[in-house]
Amino acid sequence: MNQERNRISCKKCFICKLQSAFGCYAIISAIPASCTLVLCYSELEREKQRGELRKACSKFGHAVQPIRRVNTTMRLQQLREKMTSEVILGAPAIQAYLVTSSDEHQSTDVDDYEKRREYISGFSGSYGNAIITLDKAALWTDGRYHLQADEQIDCNWLLFREGHKNIPTISDWLRKHMPKDGRIGLNPKLVSEYMWNKLRSELKGSSLELVALNVSLVDLIWPPEERGVKRSKDAFILGIDKAGKNYTIKMNETRRELQKHGADAMVITALDEIAWLLNIRGRDVPNSPFLRSYVILDMHNIFLYVNISQLQDNNVRENLHSDSRIVRSDSVLLKDYDDIWRDLRIKSQLYKHILVPSHCVYSEGASHAIYEHIFADRRLPRQSPIIYLKAVKNYVEIKGMQNANIRDSAAVCDCFAYLEKLMNANEKLMELDIVELLNEYRFEQNGSLGNSFRTVAGYSSNAAHPNYEPTVNTNVQIFKNSTLVLESGGQYFDGTTDVTRTLHFGEPTDEMKEAYTRVLIGMIQLSTLTFPSNMKMAVADALARASLWEVGLDYLHETGNGIGAFLGVQESPIIVHFSSETSFQQVFKPGYFLTNEPGFYREGEFGIRLANVMEVIEKPWLKHGGHTFLGFKVVTFVPFEPKLIKLSLLSHQQRKWLNNYNEQVRQLVGAELKRQNRMDGFYWMMEKTKFIPENGGRELNRIQNFLLTGIFILFFV
Incomplete structure (x- = not known):
């Protein structure tokens, strides 16, 4: 009897873990009677570490494949034929081939002509590296794209989720799966010297060899009619x-x-x-x-x-x-x-x-x-x-960034007002409809040159994908029972923008409200931080995540990155992440611009993300120990969704910040909306920025909060 109870308990545990962490990716057909809770979870972890934890790729039966999945069987077969052809290679055969995401300039966002990794794997995210051997194919990507990659790459592929424990590096995996004296082919123009040296160093002591090829093997199998045209517009x-x-x-x-x-x-x-x-x-x-x-x-x-x-x-x-x-x-x-x-x-x-x-x-x-x-x-x-x-913006660039973000915020407010009007009229709206609308509203602004990245519009379970982009196959209708995450940005002649807001057109659940509010608290905590100029960027991340950590939650992407002035939406040297080695080496400087974008993702259910752009400013009236003190100035002014805010979780200081922020929205964006005669957007904005009571709720002890911040600074700096 006890043995049967253990067996049933273990099976339930295993399915529960799959559902909560990975969306129930497998059908459990048989569980050994001796299985325990620990053994079940351990097997799940081992599959993840081997890259075998895949959605709808069970060895038992034939599961229905996700609609976003790309069949790469023929592509892999053709590539492997090229890998073994000494005539094509102009060298002895190779046993593995590395395909990166970049172009010759190591760009993070490339045009369709350069998307070699996407063609060979089916995965369309901006970051990821693929290794193809003669009998295996494997993809490595980070926490932004774990869910997306699992849905897009077919069962020919192993998926290694970077950021999780004990995930092997590319070098570790090659050491284990390559034959002795194996040769690994790379295109030297598409691989950075940093990556080349890293691989070579990690493979040192093995018999494996990196081989620079004069040909791009993916180019050889990529039909011209399926490949985009290389861009060549006037400068x-x-x-x-x-x-x-x-x-x-x-x-x-x-x-x-x-x-x-x-x-x-x-x-x-x-x-x-x-x-x-x-x-x-x-x-x-x-x-x-x-x-x-x-x-x-x-x-x-x-x-x-x-x-x-x-x-x-x-x-x-x-x-x-x-x-x-x-x-x-x-x-x-x-x-x-x-x-x-x-x-x-x-x-x-x-x-x-x-x-x-x-x-x-x-x-x-x-x-x-x-x-x-x-x-x-x-x-x-x-x-x-x-x-x-270039990271330190001059006076003209700073003013340009501020002005561009005000115009961009006006466009977003006007678009959100129209979306709410359509939803209240029970109009049918799909994710792609919203992408098109938001892009159009932004393009109408003076000085607009288009988007700064592809617009993210994720509803319900799609919103749980941090970098989800709707396609014809995944396009879903927007209803009133879940969250809609909208992340977008614009390129203007005077600046670059990036803003994320989470909307809800019905009555959100208490879980949604709490998640949204904790994400908002993280954004406020980071926005209000005052810190010495020698504080490392990684320290700031703790404040953005603290409210989520308090209840055992987290998100896998960084909290912030640098942003250029009519340049890239992701700019070095700024990265805000507590576990990033680089983030422990960099400090903020006045004139830097960065994003502040905490989030929460409940797989299979809903997602929450908020993002503002901030300027790093000096606080010259504060001096201590030879250090100047810095802070942040928010330059994005789009209202938050009041119905998603659980006021009881906000402290007096946080409520006060929210009221001050709303006042800035009314003054700056309100004036811009009236100037452009966008009155629907103006009235929507005024409705979303009503004053909230500043007393009551969870009062934080200011002394404890100050001491906590001090501990982080002393520990990390």
Whole structure:
């Protein structure tokens, strides 16, 4: 009898764990009588560590496949044929092939032409690395995409969820599954030197070999009719009224930084750095105003390697002094894009030390191919000084970011008002309808150049995917019984925006209210933080998560990242995450802009996320121990959803902050909405920003809160 009770208890435990943590991905057909609760959970963990914990991929029966799943059987077969062809490789066969997410410039967001990893795996997220061997295929991705990847990649693939315990690295997995003397093929232009060295270091002591291939195997099997067209639109100059500094000043600042490093030249490969340095913008990358190009900068010359046909606008050449008869130190000398590979060989003989960008947070640094084209004794691997120069916004950029976010907030308010009107009229709305509407409202704003990333509109269980993007196959109708997470951002000539709000068109459950309120508390706690200038970024993350940690909850993505000024929506060197090694090395500086985006995700049910953009400001009236003190200034002004706020959880200080924030929304966005005669948005905004009572609720002990903050600072700094 006891044995039977243990068996039933174990089976229930196993199914419960699957449902709560992974959405019941398997059908349990038989459980041994000797199974215990610990053994059940251990088996689940072992499957996760082996990459075998997959949705609808049970070895027993034939489960219905998710509608987002892509069949990659033929693609993998064709790729493996190329891997074993010495004629195609021009070298001995390889036993594994690595496919990254990036282009030649290690961009995080690439156009359809460059999405090799997505084609071979079916996974469309912005981050992930795929390894294909002769009999296995495996994908590694982080917590933003665990659920999405599991639904998109088919059962040919193993899924390794980075961020969970005991998940093997790519190197660990290769050591275990590769044959002796196995060869691992990589495209050196699509792999950063940082990643190459990391793999080589981790494989040291094994017989495995990294092989740089002259061909891209995915390109060989990718039918042209299924592949996007490489973007090649005309470039344009960002005027000094928006950039705040002439490119000549930026160039001289960079040269001074190079001299500090002992370098007499630098190769610049990151597109956002080139855009900032030359005040030039393009449309070669989705959602970011970048021009596909390389730059070599020395103490007397600057060479721009680009598709010259994209510089037909005489204003571009004139601003860059490219057509000047007299070559000056700020004359940008134009070269064909592919000439970079020849010139690196030649020019590396002219310089003693060439700074070659290394890894920094979201910036992968230069590719392995760039490093290999420079003589080893001339290389100076360093983090690009441009990363830190452009992260600190000048006065014009700061004002531009503030103004862009006000106009963007007005567009979002007006759109939300229209959505609520449609829902109250019981109109049928799908996720893709909302994406289209939100994009249209943003495009109508002055100075808009489109989105800063693909709009996220996730309803109900889809909202539990942190970076969910609706497709034709996953598009669901919006009802009034769950949450709708909307994350979007815009590119404006004077700034870049990123805002997330969670809506509910009916009556939310108490669980939804508590989750929303705890996420809001985290956002408020981080927004109101005052801290010494030497505090590490990782410390700030604790305040954003504390309210969720209090009840045993958390989220797997970072709380914040840097954001550019009419540049990338994800910018180094800023990352706010308590477990990030880099976050423990970086500090905030006045003029930095970053996101504040805590969240909560109940898989299979609903999701909550909120995001604002904040500016790092100095508080000069506070001085202690030789340190200046800093704080944050919120520049996003979109109301929160009152019906989702559980006021009893908010302290007096948090209620006061919310009232002050709502007052700013009414003043700044209200004025903008009236100026644009968007009165529906104005009245909606006024309704959502009503004053709330500041007394009552959970009063936090200010002394305890201060001491808690002090402990974090003393422990982490």
